Amino acid sequence: MRILIWHVHGSWTTAFVQGPHTYVVPVTPDRGPDGLGRARTFDWPDSVVELPPERLREADIDLVVLQRPHEYDLVRRWLGRTPPMVYLEHNAPDGDVPDTRHPVADLPAGIPLVHVTHFNRLMWDAGSADTAVIEHGIVDPGTRWTGELPHAAVVVNEPVRRGRTTGTDLLPQFARAAPLDVFGMRTEGLAEHVGLPPERCRSHELVQKDLHFEMARRRLYLHPVRWTSLGLSLLEAMHLGMPVVALATTEVTEAVPPGAGVVSNRIDVLADAVRDFVADPLYARTVGEAARAAALARYGLTRFLDDWERLLKEVTR
Numbered sequence: 264m265r266i267l268i269w270h271v272h273g274s275w276t277t278a279f280v281q282g283p284h285t286y287v288v289p290v291t292p293d294r295g296p297d298g299l300g301r302a303r304t305f306d307w308p309d310s311v312v313e314l315p316p317e318r319l320r321e322a323d324i325d326l327v328v329l330q331r332p333h334e335y336d337l338v339r340r341w342l343g344r345t346p347p348m349v350y351l352e353h354n355a356p357d358g359d360v361p362d363t364r365h366p367v368a369d370l371p372a373g374i375p376l377v378h379v380t381h382f383n384r385l386m387w388d389a390g391s392a393d394t395a396v397i398e399h400g401i402v403d404p405g406t407r408w409t410g411e412l413p414h415a416a417v418v419v420n421e422p423v424r425r426g427r428t429t430g431t432d433l434l435p436q437f438a439r440a441a442p443l444d445v446f447g448m449r450t451e452g453l454a455e456h457v458g459l460p461p462e463r464c465r466s467h468e469l470v471q472k473d474l475h476f477e478m479a480r481r482r483l484y485l486h487p488v489r490w491t492s493l494g495l496s497l498l499e500a501m502h503l504g505m506p507v508v509a510l511a512t513t514e515v516t517e518a519v520p521p522g523a524g525v526v527s528n529r530i531d532v533l534a535d536a537v538r539d540f541v542a543d544p545l546y547a548r549t550v551g552e553a554a555r556a557a558a559l560a561r562y563g564l565t566r567f568l569d570d571w572e573r574l575l576k577e578v579t580r
Contacts (some may be wrong), residue, residue, distance in 0.1 A: 264575065267319070267338070267346075268328040270299035272353050274471070274495040275379070277305045278400045279328075282568045284575075286311045287322055289341075297337065304470040306402075316341045326579055329374070332366035347578045348374045355380075355492045355513055356387050364388045375578065380493045380514040395574060400567020401498050401558065407479035408504035408551050413441065413541045416481035416505070418474070418496035419488065420447040423456050430487030430510065431457060436530055437485060438463040440537035444481055446474055446496075479503045482547050483540040484524075486510065493518055501558035506550035508536045518561070523554035 264284040270276060280286045290313040291298025300313040314322055319341045327338050329350040339345060350370070356363035367376045368390030375393040378384040384396050415437065422431040422445065434443060434457050443464045445453055450466035457464065469477060478484065484500035486509035493514040501507060507524030509515045510533070519526050525536035540547040 264325045264579070265323055266326050266328060266575075267322075267324045267342075269297065269330060269334060270302060271330045273302050273305050274499075275353060275399070277302070277307065278402055278564060278567055279571065280307055280311050281402060281564060282571065284310065287314050287319070287324065288312070289314065289316055289319070291315065297334075306472075326575060332370075335370055335374075345371075349377050349574065349578055350374050350392075351377050351379075352383060352387065353379055353492055355383050355490060361386050362388060364390065365392070367392045375574075377574065381517070382514040383492055397567065397570045397574065399493065399495060399498055399562050400564045401495070401502050401562050402564055403502055403559070404475045404499065405502075406504045406555060407475060408548070409480055410482040410505075410544050410547050410551070412444075412480050412482065414444050414481045415441045415483050415485040415508070415537055415541075416478045416500070417443055417445045417485050417487065418447055418478070418494070418500075419445065419450070421449045422447065422453055423449070428488070428490050430489050433487045433530060434464060435459055436534055437487065437537060440534040441482070441541045443485070444477070446478065475499065475503060479505065481505070482544065483508055483537065485537065486515065488512070498558055498562050501554040502562075504548075504551040504555045506540050506547045507554055508533050508540070518558075519554070520557050522550065523557045524550060 265287055266284050267287045270288050288300055289298045290300030294300055301307055301311055320343055324346050327346055327348045329348055350367045365387045376389050378396045379399055381396050384394055419429045422429050438459050446467045453466050454461050454464035484505040484507050486497050489512055507519050509526050511526045511528045515526055527533055
């Protein structure tokens with residue numbers, strides 16, 4: 264099967280393109296949002312091929328994975344037809360939650376909406392569209408945790424701009440429990456923004472392979488995000504064998520079972536958990552091993568690809 268998909272979410276797509284198909288990603292000379300082409304910082308197989316929009320009509324596309332509302336019009340313009348489609352929603356709704364209407368509700372009937380978490384399916388108003396949930400799958404980075412640095416790792420993009428959404432305002436409280444290493448795009452200036460000395464809140468921007476190595480050197484993974492779908496960095500940290508300290512928001516309580524970390528909406532409970540992991544490496548290792556086992560059982564790559572294969576066959580039959 265030849266599947267047209269835009270490079271929108273690098274981590275998710277890295278798992279999706281491990282399947283048995285050919286994955287066609289649009290590429291434009293400027294490599295803008297609608298033509299990024301292949302990922303440059305993720306390891307994608309040769310089955311992912313780039314094509315400019317003007318060549319897509321000859322590509323014999325069997326199915327399209329939409330991820331943004333305007334992509335439906337791009338398909339009609341670039342392909343001159345509408346092959347079978349699914350709409351993949353990565354995010355939890357913004358706006359007038361829980362009454363936020365999903366864009367797929369205003370697209371032609373027959374395009375199923377696929378959510379990555381059950382929380383998202385619950386919270387989006389999809390109208391009469393058929394909906395399904397295919398939970399995340401992770402390309403296993405392997406057990407890498409050493410915990411040699413008594414720090415907490417945080418992974419978040421644009422924490423200064425996103426503010427309360429990503430729990431940026433909570434970082435000073437956690438920084439009193441352990442030094443923070445914050446990884447992600449546009450994290451520069453974060454310590455100054457939240458009023459912390461640089462040694463209590465360091466910023467790092469790394470490619471994924473280096474990110475996993477550096478995360479695993481930290482004693483624990485801290486997930487202070489108030490509102491997100493389900494951060495893939497959280498699942499990756501669990502795969503690495505890291506113990507997790509996380510807010511009990513959105514899908515986190517499903518992803519982190521008892522024994523795999525500490526999940527709560529009480530900041531004092533979470534800060535104490537950070538201190539406990541920092542103080543006791545053996546405890547951190549034991550909980551991290553449980554986190555890895557839980558992540559492999561629920562978010563393994565084979566289950567993810569099998570779920571997608573079943574859906575794609577239903578859509579194209």
